[in-house]
Amino acid sequence: MSDKKNNNSIFCNHGPTLWQTNQSGLLANNRLAVKDVFAVKGERNSAGNPHWFKTAKSAQNTASSVNKLMTAGCNFIGFTHTDELAYSLEGNNIHYGAAQNPKLKGHACGGSSMGSAASVAANLADIGLGTDTGGSIRIPASYCGLYGIRPSHNVIEKEGLIPLAPSFDTIGWLTQSAELLSSVGDVLLPQQAINKVNTLVICEALFELVDPSLQAPLGKLLEKTKPYFNHHIDFKLPKSSLLSELADTFRILQGRAIAKTHRDWLELPEQLSHFAPAIAARFKMALALTEQEEQEALKIQHEWQAIVAKNLNEHSCLFLPTTPTTAPKLGADTSALRMQIITLSAIAGLSGSAQVHLPLADLANDHPYGFSLMMTHGNDKSLLACVKHLAAHFKQDTPA
Known part of the structure; x- marks a missing residue:
């Protein structure tokens, strides 16, 4: 019996199991868990919603990203559960349940790529393929102690992917090691120059966005990281209100993109009744947003894009917190936490930047945590x- 069948809170019941098209390649025999929004020829996706699955048609072709991983030798072990239509950061699905965080019993994995993260954290898969629109790779990576990447926007083809908000959707992945994270990038990412990153950029205002108990550990991580860069640059935001505007700006622009993509489907009679109340409310909010709200939000997005362009280049990266807290307990009310998370995750989203979470914190309570580079x-x-x-040097410097 496969791992998939033993872990129904992580893996879907539909889709292929132990499927391999090529036994050689850069990723030969790495177990691949795939978020249930990627097309596989002849299969249907649920996108985290049974009604969607019931009305879906079988895919005519396999998603290009999945094809590339299979050609590189991966062993597809199953589709993984996601929050409904990937429109949540919780990692909790009213229809299929919540996968418990394998690294922290009784706590959430985060979402929406919850199943892909849980499968890797539980060592049931080596690579968790997912998506990141508002943080759906980065948040589970932080909560589950994994490496996770949100690539630059539109550098990976989204053919065969069920969209949420195309202007922010990216295809990302999670692994237990930085080496494998990079190897997957060699398969999925296009040809790019590899420049030496010698400058660490620091914005102290970002540290104020995390829980007070985590500010000192983050400071220690920063000090441990600094020696691996030749230069350190501090920058201040031109106006403090920019941080407080981040989450709402992203909420509006993401919501407008969702409405433009899914309006006809969402406005069908009784359609929203098939979703969890919180997700349905989010869709209603998205459908009600106006063009004027979008235009105002675009102005703030352009400000952030200018800030990022001014302070970062091809030889520098930004040190930033990934999440404001460690993994919350399963069932906890995370409605307020959502906007706090988006304040941090929107920086990469609004600027189309690449961001990687590094699970390198060593907290006394053993809660997984770390930081990001962007x-x-x-x-x-x-x-x-x-x-x-950086990960290799951190490992060498850690006492046995």
Whole structure:
């Protein structure tokens, strides 16, 4: 009996199991868990919702990203559960349940790529393929103690992917090691120059966005990280209100993109009744947003894009917290936490930048935690090389 059948809170009941098309390649025999929003020829997706699955048609072709991983030798072990239509950061599905965090009993995995994260954290898979629109790779990576990448926007083809908000959707992945994270990038990412990243950029205001108990550990991680960069640059935001505007700006722009993509389907009679109340409310909010709200939000997005372009280049990366807290307990009310998370995750989203979470914190309570490094659009492979180098040195410096 496969791992898939033993872990119904992580893996879907539909889709292929132990499927392999090529036994050689860069990723030969690595077990691949795939978020249930990627097409596989002849199969249907649920996108986290039974009604969607019931009305879905079988895919005519396999998603290009899945095809590339299979050609590289991966062993597809199953589709994994996701929050409904990937429109949540919780990692909790009213229809299929919540996968418990394998690294922290009784706590959430985070979402929406919850099943892919849980499968890797539980050592049931080596690579968890998922998506990241508002943080759906980065948050589970932080909560589950994994490496996770949100690539630059649109550098990986989204053919065969069920969209949420195309102007922010990215295809990302989770692994237990920086080496494997980079190897997957060699398969999925396009040809890019790999530049030496010698400058660490620090914005102290970002540290104030995390729980007070985590500010000191983050400070220690920063001090441990600094020696691996030749230069350190501090920058201040031109106006403090920019941080408080981040989450709402992203909420509006993401919501407008969702409405433009799914309006006809969402406005069908009784359609929203098939979703959890919190997800349905989010869709209603998205459908009610106006063009004027979008235009105002676009102005703030352009400000952030200018800030990122001014302070980062192909040789520098930003040190930033990934999440404001460690993994919350299963069933906890995370409605307020959602906007706090988005304040941090929107920086990469609004600028189209590449961001990697590194699970390198050593907290006294054994809660997984770490930090992120972010680089400007198109520097994904430089970022992965930097993360691989940094992780190797952290490992050497850690006492046995």
